[in-house]
Amino acid sequence: MTRVVLAPDSFKGSIPAAAAAAALRDGWRSVRPADDVVLRPIADGGEGTLDAFAAAVPGATRMPLTVTGPAGTPVDTAWLLLPDSTAVVELAATSGIELLGGRLRPWDASTRGFGEAIAAALEHGVERLVLGIGSSASTDLGVGMLSALGAGFVDGAGAAVPDGAGGLAAIAHVDTAALRQPPAGGIVVLSDVTTPLLGPSGAAAVFGPQKGIDDVARAEAGLAHAASLFPLDPMVAGAGAAGGTGFALLTWGARLVSGAEEIARLVGLVEAAATADLVVTGEGAYDDQSAAGKAPSVVAAAAGAAGVPTALVAGRVAPAVDATAFCAAIALTDLAGSADAALADPARWLRAAGARLAAGVARVA
Structure with a gap:
C-alpha cells in the first residue's frame, strides 16, 4: 500500500485547494483504491x-x-x-x-x-x-x-x-x-x-x-x-x-x-510528508515566479527534507520553467487539449491527473 499526500494550492479562478485535493484523490483511488491518501490542501496567503x-x-x-x-x-x-x-x-x-x-x-x-x-x-x-x-x-x-x-x-x-x-x-x-x-x-x-x-x-x-x-x-x-x-x-x-x-x-x-510556509506548518504538512511515499502539489500556473516562495516550492522543499519525491499538477506549466524539483509534472492543459477546456471542468482533469499519477506508481510497483 502506498501513502500519498495531496497538498495543492487553489487553481486561481478555477477551483479551490480543498476541491482540487479531493479531485486528485478521486482520480488516484480510481486506479489504486487501497492506497492511503491524505489531503493537506494549502495556500500561500492568497485565495484559500x-x-x-x-x-x-x-x-x-x-x-x-x-x-x-x-x-x-x-x-x-x-x-x-x-x-x-x-x-x-x-x-x-x-x-x-x-x-x-x-x-x-x-x-x-x-x-x-x-x-x-x-x-x-x-x-x-x-x-x-x-x-x-x-x-x-x-x-x-x-x-x-x-x-x-x-x-x-x-x-x-x-x-x-x-x-x-x-x-x-x-x-x-x-x-x-x-x-x-x-x-x-x-x-x-x-x-x-x-x-x-x-x-x-x-x-x-x-x-x-x-x-x-x-x-x-x-x-x-x-x-x-x-x-x-x-x-x-x-x-x-x-x-x-x-x-x-x-x-x-x-x-x-x-x-x-x-x-x-506558515500554512504548511499549520496543516501539519511536514509531519504528513515524513511518512509518505509520494507528495503531490499544484497550482493554476507553474511559472518562473512559482519557485519564489509559492506553495508548490514550499511543499517540494518540505517533502525533499524528508527524502520523499514530489509530483506537480498545474493548470499549465510554463515552457521554459525549471520543474526539475519534481519527479513528475502534469499540465491540465495538456490533458484537456486546451486551456479553455481545462478551465471549463478543472475537477475532471484533476481526476485524470490523479489517475495518471497513480498508474505511474502502479507501473513502478
Whole structure:
C-alpha cells in the first residue's frame, strides 16, 4: 500500500485547494483504491487562506460582513475568528482580482474592503491579526486599506484623493492621527512574494501588467511619491506585495512571513510528508515566479527534507520553467487539449491527473 499526500494550492479562478485535493484523490483511488491518501490542501496567503485555517483550526468561526469591493461595489465576505482571539483576514476575499469578474480596474481598484474587514475584526476585540495578502486587484500602496482604518490622504487643496493607483500622485499629506492601533498581539502578514516596492522587480513592473496597468512608469511614479510620505524604505523585502499593501502594513507595524510556509506548518504538512511515499502539489500556473516562495516550492522543499519525491499538477506549466524539483509534472492543459477546456471542468482533469499519477506508481510497483 502506498501513502500519498495531496497538498495543492487553489487553481486561481478555477477551483479551490480543498476541491482540487479531493479531485486528485478521486482520480488516484480510481486506479489504486487501497492506497492511503491524505489531503493537506494549502495556500500561500492568497485565495484559500481562510479555508486552510478553517479546516486546520477546530472552533474557527466565520464572521460574515459586507465590504467595499475592489471596484467600489459591495462584496459579501467573511473574516475568520480563531479560538485564541486571532482574526484571519484574506485580501483575496475582500479586494481580490477575482472579484472584478475579469474586468480589470488598474487605476481605481482599491484595498478599501480589506481595511474594512480588518476594522470589523478590531471592533470585535481580537488580540491578533493574521492577514493573507495574495491575489490583489490593485496597485494602490494599501492606501485604501489604511483609509478604512482611519488614515487620511489629501491633495494640495485638502480634498480626499480618489481610491486606487490613479490617486497616489496627488497625495500631498498623510494624516495618521486617527489610524487604528494594531492589536496587542501584533500583526502577521502571509505573503507569497518578497519583492520590493519599486524598481524592475517591484510592484508596478512585475505585477502591474497582470492587473491591467498599461503605463508602468506612471504607476511607479505614483508609488514612489506616496511612499516618500512614510518613514519606511520602499526597497525592503515584501514591500511590493499586493500592489504595495505589504509596504502599508509594514508601516502599521506588521511582520511579513512566507504564507505557504506558515500554512504548511499549520496543516501539519511536514509531519504528513515524513511518512509518505509520494507528495503531490499544484497550482493554476507553474511559472518562473512559482519557485519564489509559492506553495508548490514550499511543499517540494518540505517533502525533499524528508527524502520523499514530489509530483506537480498545474493548470499549465510554463515552457521554459525549471520543474526539475519534481519527479513528475502534469499540465491540465495538456490533458484537456486546451486551456479553455481545462478551465471549463478543472475537477475532471484533476481526476485524470490523479489517475495518471497513480498508474505511474502502479507501473513502478
